Structures are given as C-alpha cells and as structure tokens.
Amino acid sequence: MTHQAQSGPTHLGKRRKIIDGLEKITGQAQYPADLNLPGLVHLRPVLSPYPHARIAGIDVQAARAVPGVVAVLTGADLNGPRPAHSRSNMLLAGDEVVFAGQPVAVVVAETEAQAADGAALLDIEYQPLDSVDDAAQALQDEVLVWPQGMPRPDTSMASLHGGGASEEAEQAPSNIHQRQEFKRGDAEKALQEAHTVIQRTFRTSRVHQAYLEPHAVVAQPGVKAGEVTVYTSTQGQYVVRREVAGALNLPERNVHVVPLKVGGGFGAKYGLVDALVAAVALKLRRPARLVLTRSEDMQTTTPTPEIEIELRLGADAQGNLMGLAVDATIENGAFVSGHAGIIATMIGGLYRCENVHITGTELLTNRPPVGAYRAPGVPQALFALESAVDDLARTLGQDPLELRLQNAAGGGDPTGTGRPWPDIGLKACLERAKDHPIWKNRHQTPNEGVGLAAGGWPGGFSPAGAVCRVDTDGTVRLHVGSVDISGVHSSMVLIAAETLNVDPDSVEIVQGTTDSGPYAPNSGGSQVTISLSGAVLDATQQVKNQLLDLAAHHFETHRDDIELAEGHASLRGVPGKTVSIGQLAGMGQRLPGGPGPVVAEGRAALKAGAPGFIAQLVKVRVDPDTGHVTPLEAATIQDVGFALNPLLVEGQMHGGSAQALSIGLYEGQVFADGQLTNPNFMEYTFPRADDLPPLEAVIVEHPSEHGPFGARVVGEPPMTAGAAAVANAIRDAVGVRVTDLPVKPETLWQLMTRQESGQTG
Amino acid sequence: MTHQAQSGPTHLGKRRKIIDGLEKITGQAQYPADLNLPGLVHLRPVLSPYPHARIAGIDVQAARAVPGVVAVLTGADLNGPRPAHSRSNMLLAGDEVVFAGQPVAVVVAETEAQAADGAALLDIEYQPLDSVDDAAQALQDEVLVWPQGMPRPDTSMASLHGGGASEEAEQAPSNIHQRQEFKRGDAEKALQEAHTVIQRTFRTSRVHQAYLEPHAVVAQPGVKAGEVTVYTSTQGQYVVRREVAGALNLPERNVHVVPLKVGGGFGAKYGLVDALVAAVALKLRRPARLVLTRSEDMQTTTPTPEIEIELRLGADAQGNLMGLAVDATIENGAFVSGHAGIIATMIGGLYRCENVHITGTELLTNRPPVGAYRAPGVPQALFALESAVDDLARTLGQDPLELRLQNAAGGGDPTGTGRPWPDIGLKACLERAKDHPIWKNRHQTPNEGVGLAAGGWPGGFSPAGAVCRVDTDGTVRLHVGSVDISGVHSSMVLIAAETLNVDPDSVEIVQGTTDSGPYAPNSGGSQVTISLSGAVLDATQQVKNQLLDLAAHHFETHRDDIELAEGHASLRGVPGKTVSIGQLAGMGQRLPGGPGPVVAEGRAALKAGAPGFIAQLVKVRVDPDTGHVTPLEAATIQDVGFALNPLLVEGQMHGGSAQALSIGLYEGQVFADGQLTNPNFMEYTFPRADDLPPLEAVIVEHPSEHGPFGARVVGEPPMTAGAAAVANAIRDAVGVRVTDLPVKPETLWQLMTRQESGQTG
Structure with a gap:
C-alpha cells in the first residue's frame, strides 16, 4: 500500500463527519445502561472499605428482606475454586479483601433502587489486617500483599485454549513482582564522562480514565446450560469473551459478546465486571444488569499506576x-x-x-x-x-x-x-x-x-479480517469485528467509498459480535485503524473486481473497458451505457451459473x-x-x-x-x-x-x-x-x-x- | 460437484439431529410473539365482514376511549397514495373492501387485551356492494372485482430498485386476469386418434397452510426518520424487506429485517402483515407487535387457490x-x-x-x-x-x-x-x-x-453466498443469510464438518439479517439447500486451504504434507506433530505479515x-x-x-x-x-x-x-x-x-x- 495523495483520492483525506454522530446526539445510541431486557434484574455491588481485611462473616438477612431483592450473593455463591489472578478475572472476594473497593458481595433486585437499599443493609464483618499502602511500604517487603504468593492463572486451561502458558519460575512471595532491565552501552561510564548531567526524581499520581460512561454490563443466560450473552461497552469484544470464559470456567464458544456503544474507554474497557454480571445471570437464570455508580467505578476499576x-x-x-x-x-x-x-x-x-x-x-x-x-x-x-x-x-x-x-x-x-x-x-x-x-x-x-x-x-498492529457486500439497492456493507471507540469505522467507510468510487453515505458498517466477527484487534493501543484498513481495502478491491466482471458480462465486453463511478459501472467512452452497482448486485443474485452474489472477504496482516x-x-x-x-x-x-x-x-x-x-x-x-x-x-x-x-x-x-x-x-x-x-x-x-x-x-x-x-x- | 458416496463421507449422509432442536423443545427459541421490547404496543386488526363493500364511516370514539388504547388507525392514517396491488403490499382498506377478512383498521394499545377491547368497540359503517363470490361468477364477468382495473405496482419505483418492470399492456377491466397456453404437437388431433380417452373434471378446494404459529411481527422504529427494524417469522428476509420498503415507500436500506424462528411457513410466510406493523411503529414511534389470532390468520392470509x-x-x-x-x-x-x-x-x-x-x-x-x-x-x-x-x-x-x-x-x-x-x-x-x-x-x-x-x-435454485471463519477455540462459524424453516442449516453444518473434517458439534451457524447477510435465496420452492450448499462448500474449502497453509508454515513443510482430522492438523507420518485448528486460527490472528485471520467467503450459482x-x-x-x-x-x-x-x-x-x-x-x-x-x-x-x-x-x-x-x-x-x-x-x-x-x-x-x-x- 502506498500513499495515494499524489494520485488524488476522492474521499480519503477529506473532512467528513463521524458516522454514528446522529444516533449519539439524538440519544438513540444504545449503551448497556439503555438495554431493558424483559425480566431484567439489577446488581448493586458492596465494596470493601478496607485495603486488607479478613471477612469474618456476612449477614444477608436484612438485605434479603428488602422488598424486591431477589438474591444476595457472595464469593461462596459465585466464585470458582481458583482465586482471582487479575482484576477482570475477579468475581467477589473470598476470605480476604486485598484492596479498598474490592467487591465483596452483590445484591440483586428487581429495580436499581431496591438493590441499593439492600446493599445499604448488608452486614459484613471485617477483621482488618496490616496493609501495604504505598510503594515505599511495598519496597520494604515487611508486610506482604500476597503472603502465600500471587494467585496464578490456570495455565493448563490457557494452553488448552491456544494461549501461550507463561512458564514463570516460582519465586519467594514478595511485593516486588518483577524487575526488568534494558541496557545498551555503558550508561554509568558515559554519565561519568559527560560534560553535563541532569539528575532528578519525578513522581506522578495515579490518574483515572474518567470516561463519561461508568462500566456497565448486561448479561443474559443462554439456551444451553452455561451459555451466556454479554452486552457490554468494550474496547475489545474478544478480550471480554476470553475474560468471562476464563473467570467462569466456560468454553469460549458458550460466551457471546455483543459490543454496544462505548461512552469512553481510554484503555479501561476490557471486561472488568463482565464476568461478575455473567455469573449472576447464570446463577439466577435471569438477565442481569450492573451499571457502576461514579464512586464505585473510581474505587473498583483500574487507574494508572x-x-x-x-x-x-x-x-x-x-x-x-x-x-x-x-x-x-x-x-x-x-x-x-x-x-x-x-x-x-x-x-x-x-x-x-x-x-x-x-x-x-x-x-x-x-x-x-x-x-x-x-x-x-x-x-x-x-x-x-x-x-x-x-x-x-x-x-x-x-x-x-x-x-x-x-x-x-x-x-x-x-x-x-x-x-x-x-x-x-x-x-x-x-x-x-x-x-x-x-x-x-x-x-x-x-x-x-x-x-x-x-x-x-x-x-x-495485528492481523484483521473484513467482509464487504453490495446489496441490490446499491448499499455497500462492511462487516467488521472491531468496536468503534474513536471513529475508526468512519475511516473504514471512506476506504470502501474510495476503492469502489461510491458516495460514503452509501456505505454502511455492520458491527459484528464475537460470533459474527470477522476477527479484528482491540480498539486500543492505536492499532485498530492501521490493522483493519488493509482488510477493508482487500475486501473492497475484490468486490470492485466482482462488479467490473458483472458489468463486463452485462455489456458483453472486457473488464478493462468498464469504469466505476458514483455507484455506477459505465462502458468507457460510450455515453448512456451505464448500470448501477445495485443492479449488478442483483444480477449476481440471479444469474444461473454466474459468479454468485457480490461478496468478498479481505484479510490483512501488517509486517x-x-x-x-x-x-x-x-x-x-x-x-x-x-x-x-x-x-x-x-x-x-x-x-x-x-x-x-x-x-x-x-x-x-x-x-x-x-x-x-x-x-x-x-x-x-x-x-x-x-x-x-x-x-x-x-x-x-x-x-x-x-x-x-x-x-x-x-x-x-x-x-x-x-x-x-x-x-x-x-x-x-x-x-x-x-x-x-x-x-x-x-x-x-x-x-x-x-x-x-x-x-x-x-x-x-x-x-x-x-x-x-x-x-x- | 460429484456424489461422494463412493469416497465415503464421514458426516454427510449420516443421520444427525437438527441443530436447533434443543432450544425449540425447551421453549427458549425466540419467535416474534416472544419478543418483548420496552415500550411495546400491541395491534389488533379489525377485519371486514363483507366480501365487497364501501366504507361509509368509521367512528373511533368508543374504541379510543378504552383504557390503554394508544391509537385507532385507519387507511387514511397509514396508507400511501397508491392503492395496494397485492396482499403483502396492503396496509389497511381505503374507501372499499374487496374481501371478507381485509384489515380495515387497527387498534393499538398497551396490552393485547386492551387492543382487543378497543377493536370490539370500533364502529365501522359498511355499504355492501355486489360481490364476485366464486369462479363461476367471476367467469361471467358481470360483476367486477376491480371495475376500474387492477391496482398496479409503481414500476418506476421497481425499476429504480433494480427490479424488472413488467410491461403489461393495458387491458379492459375483467375478472379474468390472465389466460396462458402451453402447447406442443396437436393435442386435439391426437385425442381424436387415440384408442382410449379419459375425460373428467376435477375440483379442489382452497386449503390453508395451517402452520402452528400464526403470522407474527414486531417492528421497532429506527434512529433515523423512516428507518425501521422488523423482527419476523419469515421464509425470506430479503422479500420482507422489499415488501415493507415498497408498501411504505422507503429506501430498502432503511428497512432492517431480523428473521426469528419460524413456527411453520409452507409458502405463506413472506411478509403479509409486516408492512402494517412497520407503519404503525413508524407512526407512533414505538415498537409494535401483531400476533394474529387463528381466526384472523385464516381469514386474512393467503391459502391455495x-x-x-x-x-x-x-x-x-x-x-x-x-x-x-x-x-x-x-x-x-x-x-x-x-x-x-x-x-x-x-x-x-x-x-x-x-x-x-x-x-x-x-x-x-x-x-x-x-x-x-x-x-x-x-x-x-x-x-x-x-x-x-x-x-x-x-x-x-x-x-x-x-x-x-x-x-x-x-x-x-x-x-x-x-x-x-x-x-x-x-x-x-x-x-x-x-x-x-x-x-x-x-x-x-x-x-x-x-x-x-x-x-x-x-x-x-439461485445464487448464494456464505462466509466461514475459524475461531481460536476451534469453533467453525458459518455466516448465512438464509432462514431455516426445515433444518437446512443442519445440513450446512454437515457440509462444513465434512470439508474441514471436524466434529459437527464444533460448527455453528451465524444467522444473518438483511444487513449482515450474506445473500441467500428464500427458504421456499425447495431451493435453499441446493443453492446454499455450494457457497458453504466453496467457503469451507478456502478455509481448509488457509488452515493447511498455516499448518505448513507452523511445521515448516509443504501443504501437501499436512492432513486435517478431528479438528487438528497433523504432519503426515510424524506422530505427535499436531496442532489444533483453533491454534492455527490464533496464529492467523497474530502472525505479523502473515495471511491474516482464518476467514473466507464462498459464492455459488447453480447452472x-x-x-x-x-x-x-x-x-x-x-x-x-x-x-x-x-x-x-x-x-x-x-x-x-x-x-x-x-x-x-x-x-x-x-x-x-x-x-x-x-x-x-x-x-x-x-x-x-x-x-x-x-x-x-x-x-x-x-x-x-x-x-x-x-x-x-x-x-x-x-x-x-x-x-x-x-x-x-x-x-x-x-x-x-x-x-x-x-x-x-x-x-x-x-x-x-x-x-x-x-x-x-x-x-x-x-x-x-x-x-x-x-x-x-
């Protein structure tokens, strides 16, 4: 692929409004908090107020008695046999809490207000433990966050699912999890020999991604036992699937992730509370929703270090x-x-x-x-x-x-x-x-x-796939498995419009789920546009060839005599000899023994x-x-x-x-x-x-x-x-x-x- | 394609249960009548009791006063400027009704019961007209069903949308719509010369398709004005889209059809009342549902002649x-x-x-x-x-x-x-x-x-497309735009399993909508299995090649040395050299400069x-x-x-x-x-x-x-x-x-x- 500015692109490189702006500014865009499924129950988590404590007991009676409360669930109800090894793998606390803000229990009710009332009445008895409150204390390594060592993922599971199991050597429990060194040359010597040396220590605070939309998830139990659909606001639907399947010990194909609109991600939306909501939905056999409050969100999610x-x-x-x-x-x-x-x-x-x-x-x-x-x-x-x-x-x-x-x-x-x-x-x-x-x-x-x-x-950057189709009314549809957190799909539309020489308004994005894909990388790390563009280009170039072939067949000529412009194929140099790409798509859908419907998949993998x-x-x-x-x-x-x-x-x-x-x-x-x-x-x-x-x-x-x-x-x-x-x-x-x-x-x-x-x- | 019985297929030709049997027998399968959208209103149509009558007046007052009734809508509220030219193009009667069972008005309410109460109180004044009650009367051509001639579709529209406009000559109004002759040889002469002639007249009654599920549709207004999503039980989603767009004079791309489960079609489920429900949803800006009663269904739908x-x-x-x-x-x-x-x-x-x-x-x-x-x-x-x-x-x-x-x-x-x-x-x-x-x-x-x-x-038979993907857990997914009324998708699963040599349980069908396709013909006329099979075969054969290439790269060998069996690729003759197709899919999703994710589209068009x-x-x-x-x-x-x-x-x-x-x-x-x-x-x-x-x-x-x-x-x-x-x-x-x-x-x-x-x- 080369820079096409010289040859003068028609649509690429031009200012064009974001494609989902209208639905967002009119309030029609659907976020998880908008999803009202019949029979929906609402979750209110109860977070630990202690950075480190033993849970001595949980008395659910008062919370359970609140009208509308359906269930009060604790780690004993939901957690699997293995302790959580990451925030997204975590459902609820077990015997101990390891940070203030860790979810200890969840109250489930018919309405959000009833769940909040129940949560306020939940009686949890904590026995506070010594805690590691900051980096200085951590470095002393006297009090340990994990005295028995960090919980680790079930690598047998990971390898089973094709993931690379990291063969980490067992090390003595310590707050110093890892020390990495990167060297070239001899820095000490160079600094000694330098004419001028600047030496300082810089400190930066934890900052929070502070998206407008807190974490919000709806989960619906599926037809089969242990099957669940997760509607979520995410930067990476495949990551959410992996996290939910991993935390709940389900096969990945039993977890269906439907990405909805994202009200801001900035690196934080990869399925933090999705497994918890999915576990509740499966436990109660009802669709369940959790929308974190701002305060919960800032306490229990993942800011910068x-x-x-x-x-x-x-x-x-x-x-x-x-x-x-x-x-x-x-x-x-x-x-x-x-x-x-x-x-x-x-x-x-x-x-x-x-x-x-x-x-x-x-x-x-x-x-x-x-x-x-x-x-x-x-x-x-x-x-x-x-x-x-x-x-x-x-x-x-x-x-x-x-x-x-x-x-x-x-x-x-x-x-x-x-x-x-x-x-x-x-x-x-x-x-x-x-x-x-x-x-x-x-x-x-x-x-x-x-x-x-x-x-x-x-x-x-990452390999990606895309599928392009032309419909009988001339609509060009792009199937992508990426989620759009920053207008990336608006650029894919321009690539299709450019390749096929059609009005960008006639190009639609079809957002895939984890089931319908096709695969695309996460919308994070600035990778998705450059990774997906090649797949879209590949798919649309194939579709272009299909259209040229159909038009050549229609006009009984050679493909080279056809040009595509403004949604039509024309016989070069013969005014009036023109056919819309919608009509060509219709021919593909009808012609016995012909090439078949206009559809192509594209794949790309940057080097x-x-x-x-x-x-x-x-x-x-x-x-x-x-x-x-x-x-x-x-x-x-x-x-x-x-x-x-x-x-x-x-x-x-x-x-x-x-x-x-x-x-x-x-x-x-x-x-x-x-x-x-x-x-x-x-x-x-x-x-x-x-x-x-x-x-x-x-x-x-x-x-x-x-x-x-x-x-x-x-x-x-x-x-x-x-x-x-x-x-x-x-x-x-x-x-x-x-x-x-x-x-x-x-x-x-x-x-x-x-x-x-x-x-x- | 040749008959493979000789070479011994593994999965094809073997008895295997239908793939959606479990969700159907457990009551989890979703039919339109199961779809409860927030804010849903319910329709009750009021059908004409007269075969032919002028509508002298409609007094909506009593019906409108029933608690919960949201609207009482007549043809004046919903119909476009052109009279209906077909049953599926018809919303509500205009000045006249032309058959007993024709919908004249629709009462819309918060519950089905309220809508029924309102419908019972709707006061319609009819002036009965002479009617053509049977074939004998029709042949007399004295009373005419359409004295001013049959309403015709807007062919300018049809041609605009790529449909072939039929250039029918204007003919004098008559009940005899068309007479067609098919001849070879000289039948009269042959019958005169025959040794024996059997001569009889046979008569058959109208019979009804008598599916278990009456016509049922849910329509939801979209984000943009004039945009609507139709959830329906249909044999052909693309037909429904065309019918709804045509009846409502909308661009086809504004109509999104989501096919749900079909409780029996037998030729009758192509969108008869879908346009009516869509019109109500657009008019009231609320999701609307119509589930015909058995009696309504038998009166207002389309039996045999x-x-x-x-x-x-x-x-x-x-x-x-x-x-x-x-x-x-x-x-x-x-x-x-x-x-x-x-x-x-x-x-x-x-x-x-x-x-x-x-x-x-x-x-x-x-x-x-x-x-x-x-x-x-x-x-x-x-x-x-x-x-x-x-x-x-x-x-x-x-x-x-x-x-x-x-x-x-x-x-x-x-x-x-x-x-x-x-x-x-x-x-x-x-x-x-x-x-x-x-x-x-x-x-x-x-x-x-x-x-x-x-x-x-x-x-x-008809051209069709299909997309096949392999996921990292080894699940093979087939995207199809066909609807499954008779187990057709169960056969597609076997074709994929056969081509890729995987367990049919690891193959999933992803049902496309009119937006996500890919295009497939209607599930009617016994055409869909033979039309779609070739596309699935094409897609899965390409995916097979992609997997073989990835495995050859992995084992640093030639594709011919690889064999696929039971979801794994193995190096021929080297025990233990094996990799799962899920792992190969993962490589496709990761390898920089590689082939990209495992995905292929297939197309087929029988001659x-x-x-x-x-x-x-x-x-x-x-x-x-x-x-x-x-x-x-x-x-x-x-x-x-x-x-x-x-x-x-x-x-x-x-x-x-x-x-x-x-x-x-x-x-x-x-x-x-x-x-x-x-x-x-x-x-x-x-x-x-x-x-x-x-x-x-x-x-x-x-x-x-x-x-x-x-x-x-x-x-x-x-x-x-x-x-x-x-x-x-x-x-x-x-x-x-x-x-x-x-x-x-x-x-x-x-x-x-x-x-x-x-x-x-």
Missing part, C-alpha cells in the same frame, strides 16, 4: 546525549501489571543515545489494581525525560528545540528496548514546531512561559507498525502569588502519516492533548491509609471546558512505509507530551522545575518561594 | 400416451397470483406425450388473495392427471405402475412448458415401488384398496436445478355404509439424489406426505356468500395424529448432475402425489372415481350409492 522515575541524563558540551540512566518504580496495586517495557521503549527511544540503562520495578500494594490509560506509562515517562532534556538545554545554554532536533531518533535508531524504529516523523514535527507562533513569540510577558516537549507511541510522534507546545501563565497555573495556548503538532479523515484525526488530537494537559495540571487520585479519598467528580480534580486553552491540532504527514495509505497511529501520541510541556512552560515562566504531577498550586508556590529564598529543589 | 381442471388424456392400445388436453381454472381471490405455469410444468411434464395443450385461466374474486403452499398447484394438478392415468390403466386393463413406467419422463424429455428435464429419478422411484410390500400385497381384503401416484417438483420425484403408495379402507375413508398405510418413495442428512430428509418426507394425505381426505375452506365459514381449527377439518397412518419414507438416491453432492430438492415432492394416491386407493377399494378434494364421506357414499344403482359419474 503511581510511577516514580529517578533519572540521570548526560550530554557533551555540544548537547549530544551521552548517557541515560532510569530507575522506574511502578506501583500496581493488588495485581500484576506491566508498564516497564513501554516506559523503557519510549524513554530510551525518543533520542539517539549510545549508553542507556533502564530499570523497571513493578510493585504490589493493597490498592486497586491498575490498568491501561491512553499511551500507558508514556506521559509519565516522558514527563521525566522531557523535563530533564529541557533542563539540559538550559544548563548548556542551548535552544531546547534545537537540542531535541540534534538528538531526535529517526528510522533505524533503537527504541529503549533495542529494536530499531522504522522511519518516523519526530524530526518533522520538531521542524514544524520551530515555525509555530507559540514557539516563535515566546519570552514576551513576565510570569508567562512556553514549554515544548516531544512524545510518541510505537503503536500496536510492522507505524509509530506516531508529536511535538507539543504549551503556553502558561503562573500567578506568582498563588502558584495557580493557567494554560493559555496549546498546539499539538503530530505526524499522522496520512490523515484518512482529518476531522476525526483532529478530534483525537484535541482529546489526547486535553487529557495530557489535565494530568499535568489537575488530575490525581489521593490515597490515605490505603483509601481513595477522592472517588468522584466532585473531589477528583478535573478540568472544565474553560480550564483548558484553545487546543490547536497541526497535522504533519510524513507517510509510514507500513501503514495503509501511509497512515500512522493517531490516538495515543497526543497524550504523551502535554504534561511535560506544561512543566517546561512553568519552568520557562517562573524558573522553577516541578517534579511531581499534577502540578498543584500549593506545591508550585512553595517551590517559587524556596527559589526566591535561594533554595533549589 | 380453488382449482378446477378439465382433463382429457388419450393413449393407444398399448398404453402409450398420445394426447393430453388440460383446461385449468384458478380462483385467486382479490389480487393477482400465478399458478398456471407450474401446473403446466408438472401436468404436462410427468410423462412423455407428444401432443399437449394446457390452458390456465387465472380469475379474480372477492375472496382473500391466495398464495403459495408447498409445491403450489402441483398436488391439485397431479390429483387430476394421476387419477386419469389410473383410470386409463384400468380401462386398458394394464398395471397402473407398469403403464406409468412405460410413459414416465426422463432426462431430456420436455416439461409441460417445453424445457427439457435434466436427468431425473421418476423411473427409479416407480421401480422401487414395484417391490414395496404395500404394492405387492394389494388386492387382499374387500373395501380395502391400494393407490399409486407419481409426483415431483422441478425446484428452484440448473435438481428436480425431485416420488412414487406415493397409499392403502385405505372405505366404510361401505358411511363412505368414511381410513388411510391404513402409506409409503413415500422419493428420489433425493443424495440424502445430506437422512434423518431430516425423512422428516420432510413425513411432513409432506402427511399434508398430501390431509388435503386428499380432510382439508378444505368452505365459503358461503363470499364468507369463509370455517376460519379456525375447530371447524377447519384437519387430521389428528391418529387420523394418519404410519408414514414410511423410502429414500432413493439417483444423483443429480447439478445438485451439491448429487442432492436434489426435497421439501416439495412428497406433497405432490398423496391426494391422487388416496383417490386411486379409493377407486381400488370400492370402484368409484372421486373427482373433488377433499374426499368427504357424504360425497363418496353418494358416489358409491349411485354406482350400485348403475349410474356412473
């Missing part, structure tokens, strides 16, 4: 990077997670540097298990790196943009884990940033500053990914009296390779940079004694529309050699550099270096005060 | 047929139908005869419009022909089986409309009948007799059909004092080419022959003054289980050159000869020739009495 990064960055006198040493400590909560690899990839891969040593330590604590959030780990990692690079430039008296350009990685340079990058557009973004007014007009007003940071995302990079500019004003930071302007300069639909690409850039600024300035979960103290939108600080500046999206098109039409990953990159850019803008405005996210006015004011009194951090 | 056949059959002294003249009069009710062609095809095609002249006259009356019922027109036509052949044998003193064998058509002989038959198995069936105990042991007991009749069905023939044997006892006929034994000897699943083939044979005997002995709608007098199962005579004899199914396998694996059409043939065989058995038992169906004891007693007194009919 808390990450501490100790970083040393050394350069020669000319600003050439010589050595980088990173020690990242990642606080994962009660279950295993893995951010070290991606942190290493980006922190050690943004710039050319021959000597790199990265250590990632993954810790367990008695806190809610963590999960993925848009570009997981990278905003935190690059907050550290890009703050240090900024300091380095200042120390060396160099222009921070030029220093970045001088060191920026390009195709063939290694990522932090050693693999070479394919051709990437980091330099192109930095070049574009040079001319941007925010950058050019910096240094004008006291207490105002401009920050620059670079970012990026390597991007996933490599199409990483996307950005340069982020932010201008802020700092109130010297309060430390309050006001972001004034922001521009995300992003290499998207080729913008399949610039309107939607800009939407991704706006959303990502908003979230990036937000974790820089506002968001952070606050824990006290293992308890989340701000589990709602009143207390969890969150920007309103007027807390954010105008967000400019500047599209750079440095085509990818692998991505379809040259396109690159889009969703994740705009999230990766905003927090660092904010920190650098603050440094530019008031001369102090912030090292903790979010930047709280009080903390900043203290830093500024210390600076005035001659102390430096 | 009443057919009168005047027949002359001549032969030489050796029993070689010389001439056949047929004059068929077909009473169609208030709208056009067309049975003449198929009647001619079979009545003029069962035997070799050089001189044939068939006239078919299609009449309009003020009765409910007719429709298709299993082998439409053929049981009636062959009742006439096979009775006459029986009489001919008796008159010539020949064995009726030998006379049939002597004249039976074979491959290359013409059908009644002139086209040649492909190779057919009529003679093979008759040969088999010769040795059957019922035939060999005839003539033993007074008042008992054995009848033989031949029958058959040419069978439709010609695969007609199926039967020989039907029936033994009866006639009570000489009452004329009551008791069927004692029956055997249906049917050429199915190749029985994909003998268990289901036998089911079709049992069902068809039961219906055939039933229309011979029991069933008939009775009209008086244009009114149906037996519109329910209390009064419409219908056999109970103990009214039918044991029904033996004898499978003959004379492979078709066109049908997949040699298979032939199965559903229709067993319906076509039973009535004639009953008549011939009665003739054998008591020596009288019955000419009217059903054979009523009173009529038979009168015939027997007249015979005793020397009168002959």
